[in-house]
Amino acid sequence: MSAVTRYPIAAALMGLSLSLAPAAARAEGGEDLARAKGCFACHAVETESAAPSFRDIARRFGGLANAKLMLVPIVHTGTDRPAVYHWGSANMPPEGARRPVTNEEAEALIDYILSVK
Numbered sequence: 001m002s003a004v005t006r007y008p009i010a011a012a013l014m015g016l017s018l019s020l021a022p023a024a025a026r027a028e029g030g031e032d033l034a035r036a037k038g039c040f041a042c043h044a045v046e047t048e049s050a051a052p053s054f055r056d057i058a059r060r061f062g063g064l065a066n067a068k069l070m071l072v073p074i075v076h077t078g079t080d081r082p083a084v085y086h087w088g089s090a091n092m093p094p095e096g097a098r099r100p101v102t103n104e105e106a107e108a109l110i111d112y113i114l115s116v117k
Contacts, residue, residue: 009060029112041064054112058116075110
């Protein structure tokens with residue numbers, strides 16, 4: 001018998017505690033994921049390069065309750081479609097021109113970006 005079947009309440013509470021972890025803890029490993037997905041080809045953590053820095057993105061969207069809802073689709077599709085909250089003249093390449101990102105990875109990337117101070 002597995003621990004999950006033997007202790008279902010403990011297993012459920014462990015899952016709950018992970019989902020309630022602070023953003024900084026969830027964002028752990030985000031920089032490695034951003035490197036693996038090629039984000040640093042255009043973005044930097046602190047300085048603007050071809051695209052806004054992660055710090056600038058965090059400053060702009062960090063206080064918004066719907067920041068993740070706004071940004072996850074951009075991680076998936078790029079900015080080839082106009083977005084009111086997009087800034088700068090560079091567009092993020094479309095989905096097929098970048099490494100594929102799952103929804104979970106996109107959310108983890110946004111958690112990481114929004115955690116940059």
